[in-house]
Amino acid sequence: MDEPGTVVIVSRQGSDWTWPLHVLAERYAYRVVLAHSFSEALTTMATIHVDLAIAEDHAGEDAGLTFLTGLRVSHPDITRIYVTSNSDCISEPALSQAAIYQFLLKPVDASQLGLLVERALETRELARRHRILSREFKISGDGLIFGERKNAAFRAESQRFEKLVYVSAKMAELCDLARQAAKTELPILIEGETGTGKELLARAIHYNSMRRASPLLVQNCGGVPDELLQSELFGHKRGSFTGAISDRLGLFRAADGGTVFLDEISEVSPSFQVSLLRFLQEGEVKPLGSDRVTHCNVRIIVASNRRLKNLVARGEFRQDLYFRLKGFEFEVPSLRERPEDIGPLAEFFAAKHADAIGRKILGITANTIEKLSSGEFPGNVRELENEIRRMVALAKDGEYLTTRNMSATLLAASPRRSSEAVAFLPEGVTLKDQVESLEKQIVSRALVRNHWNQSRTANELGLSRVGLANKIKRYSLNEHGQQHQ
Ligand SMILES: Nc1ncnc2c1ncn2[C@@H]1O[C@H](COP(=O)(O)OP(=O)(O)OP(=O)(O)O)[C@@H](O)[C@H]1O
Ligand SMILES: [Mg+2]
Incomplete structure (x- = not known):
């Protein structure tokens, strides 16, 4: 494991986790999230990648164990530890149903808990490696039945940034920068088409920042009338407008110490832009209908699927606000720009949704992955x-997902990467000329396929990097003007 791991503790009313939390976070460097209810714990698990959960019983009832039993189904790969005040009260069947790693008696000894978590995560990591190895064996076996599956057996394990799954170099670069940006206090602007994962990225950034123990609050700015948006964020005094029947704190103050994520920021009014700018410059919050200014410390992340830069050029968005917001700027690429992510994402979603409805899917056939990868x-x-x-819903137990299950529109779509379908045509007369022209086409297409990443291309073609560089020179290939003649 590259990172020490994330532990969620579901704390019950009246218990004090200060010392265990300190030991886990400081001595072991785990990321520890304290949840105050089961639902808060589940929200955390939906947002960030969690390795281990600790739940406790409360006043003699074993809701903690019931929660862990539910977790076994909803998040089977999270290791479970149970903390109980009285081991006599827990039944053997209930314990085995929850399939916990271990239980501990209260009061919890922080050092013992630290060691237990460490051992549990080691075991988990070994199990994970074992799964990967067995799967690779299985995939190479399936290849015989389902046709050659390009590089599947050798494909690097997909990477993760919290809930974001990817293999593409573009996403790897973006997530690396996001990890660094998370550690700073600067505002963050995330742009990208709809459905590219902007919100997932914003959440990942918050949970990798120093503010992760404080709230992340989300406000969608699209289609919200100006007055309402102002009051949602800055709060209002009772009676400040029709319908304001009581004081409202506002998101910024509620998130003090944490992060506020403003989605569809391109849609806000000029007057809201002024308020937001003031907040960014001075940290000032002035509730509607109040003349008292208060201060709060909140990090802002905004997202937009329209280019703010273009809106600025057209005078529809304040330039000073735009400059303030882009402490770090991310453009999440569309799926078209990273087709290599489609296969791993499809496999990830297949496993996820099959688990959710209890269907036993064997995988996705090579042909289907290929077809999906050329989808729009x-x-x-x-x-x-x-x-x-x-x-997944259409497939039967014990089957692979095949093109038969695909929706008609996707199936009918013509392959996007039509160049792949074009046959290799040797040119020239002599054998040597023809072989060379073929070699040139093969190298050139492999480079395009790998977005001119030379080490990956060399790897794919079984060449050394120098070998590849020589061929690029010999055939005068270049990134911007691929020569085919
Ligand atoms: N790299 C990824 N790995 C796993 N799931 C992803 C990834 N990217 C997006 N998703 C999933 O796709 C869906 C859309 O993601 P998200 O809501 O973050 O997109 P968005 O860019 O905010 O979209 P919109 O502009 O429409 O608000 C979510 O269900 C999310 O879980
Ligand atoms: Mg979104």
Whole structure:
């Protein structure tokens, strides 16, 4: 495991986790999230990647164990530890149903808990490696039946940034920068088409920042009338406008110490832009109908699927606000720009949705992955996920997902990468000329396929990097003007 791991503790009223939390976070460097209710814990698990959960019983009832039993079904790969005040009260069947790693008696000894968590996560990591190895064996076996599955057995394990799954170099670069940006206090602007994962990225950033123990609050700014939006964010005094029947704190103050994510920021009014700018410059919050200014400390992340830069050029968005917002700027690429992510995402969603409805899917056939990978997906990852969810629902237990389960529109779509379908045509007369022209076409297409990433291309073609560089030179290939003659 590259990172030490994330632990969620579901704390019950009246218990004090200060010391165990300190030991886990400081001595072991785990990321520890304290949830105050089961539902808060589930929200955290839906937002960030969690490795281990600790739940406790409360006043003699074993709701903690029931919660862990539910977790076994909804998040089977989260390791479970139970903390109880009285081991006599828990029944053997209930314990085995929850399939916990271990239980501990209260009061919890922080050092013992630390060691237990460490061992549990080691075991988990070993199990994970074992699964990967067995799967690779299985995939290479399936290849014989389902046709050659390009590079599947050798494909790098997909990477993750919290809930974001990817293999593409573009996403890897973006997530690396996002990890660094998370550690700073600067505002963040995330742009990208609909469904590309902007919100998932915003959440990942918050949970990788120093503010992760404080709230992340989300406001969608699209289609919200100006007055309402102002009051949602800055709060209002009772009676400040019709319908304001009581004081309202406002999101900024409610999130003090944490992060506020403003979605569809391109849609806000000029007067809201002024208020937001003032907030960014001075940290000032002035509730509607009040003349008292208060201060709060909130990090802002905004997202837009329209280019703010273009809106600025057209005078529809304040330039000073735009400059303030883009402390870091991210453009999440569309799925078209990273077709190599489609296969791993499809497999991830297939497993996820099969689990959710208890269907036993064996995988996705090579042909189907190929077909999906050439799909258009104007709705990006969200559309892909919907497609896979539908395919899983249509498949039967013990089957692979095949093109038969695909929706008609996707199936009918002509392959996007039509150049792939064009046959290789040797040119020249002599054998040497013809072989060379073929070699040139093969190298050139592999480079395009790998977005001119030379080490990956060399790898794919079984060449050394120097070998590839020589061929590029020999055939005068270049990134911007691919030569085919
Ligand atoms: N890289 C990814 N890995 C896993 N799931 C993803 C990824 N990208 C997006 N998703 C999933 O796709 C859906 C859309 O993601 P998200 O809501 O973050 O997109 P968005 O860019 O905010 O879209 P919109 O502009 O429409 O608000 C979600 O269900 C999310 O879980
Ligand atoms: Mg969104």
